[in-house]
Amino acid sequence: MPEIEAHAERLSHQFAGRVLAKFQPFNFTALKTAVPAPELAEGLPLLGVRRRGKYLLIDFEPITFVVHLMQGGRLVADGKRSANPRGGQARFVFEPVERSDGSLDDTALLLTEQGKERRAGIWCVAAGEVETSPPIDRLGPEAAGITADDLAARFGKKSMRLHGFLRDQRMIAGIGRRLANEICWTARVSPFSTTTSLGATGAVSIAGAIADCVADGLSEERSRATMSLSRERICAVHNQTGGPCRRSDEHGPDTVRAVEYSGYTVNYCPSCQTKGKVLADNTTSKFLK
Ligand SMILES: [Zn+2]
Secondary structure (H helix, E strand, C coil): CHHHHHHHHHHHHHHCCCEEEEEEECCCCCECCCCCCHHHHCCCECCEEEEECCEEEEECCCEEEEEECCCCEEEEEECCCCCCCCCEEEEEEECCEECCCCCEECCEEEEEECCCCCCCEEEEEECCCCCCCCCHHHCCCECCCCCHHHHHHHHHHCCCEHHHHHHCCCCCECCCHHHHHHHHHHHCCCCCCEHHHHHHHHHHHHHHHHHHHHHHHHHHHHCCCCCCCHHHCCCCCCCCCCCECCCHHHHCCCECEEEECCCCEEEECHHHHCCCCCCCCCHHHCCCC
16 A cells, blocks of 8 residues: 555654644544543654554554545645534644744644545554554555565465455455556466465565565655545556556557456456456456455
């Protein structure tokens, strides 16, 4: 999740050191935990914001706020601090600080979620127990930096389709639907190949593709002032159904294909990834998981 990593870096840069005045929930479903109390962080400086899997971790000395944005959530600087922000879920209000020009900076940090799904959330967890408490306790190791050996060991544990394995946060954490498509294409491997058949050789290609795709995504996201929207992200195959494969000069003209599932689309190039075979793309496969 390069967009989350880069966003954590931006938020850290802007808010680290600011003293929390108040944690203000707007929606009773936004805070997923009852203890420890968010108020434990009030009066204390924000240590920083970091990422684990698809989560943002907002660290104070006694507690960490774990934030999941899901699809429609955003954690944004909030200079207006309106009483009833649109889509507002919760707000971190900080003590004002003086800017270099003498004006006061009372910018807050606001979690918003547009749409009706209300799936974004905040967990308040004791510092030091983040890795062993929900929701982080279910995550596998970070995809970024995973070695071919680690990956091969995980491939061997259970036979899964590669695309499903990459998206399964319990196996490796931090890869979503877009990156899973891009990684398979980068590695020239079928998204439907099984992990047990990929073995150690496949793990080398996939580990390399993960590193390349994460690095590309990070450099793109770090050049931005705000987190990108999914439609703004540059992709070789993801959401490119019917478009030409970028390797058409190499393997001859071919187009990006799609297999639709209920919550996501697998995109691939037959020439690059499936030895030219076009996989079933019809309504009967639409709701298979
Ligand atoms: Zn291709």
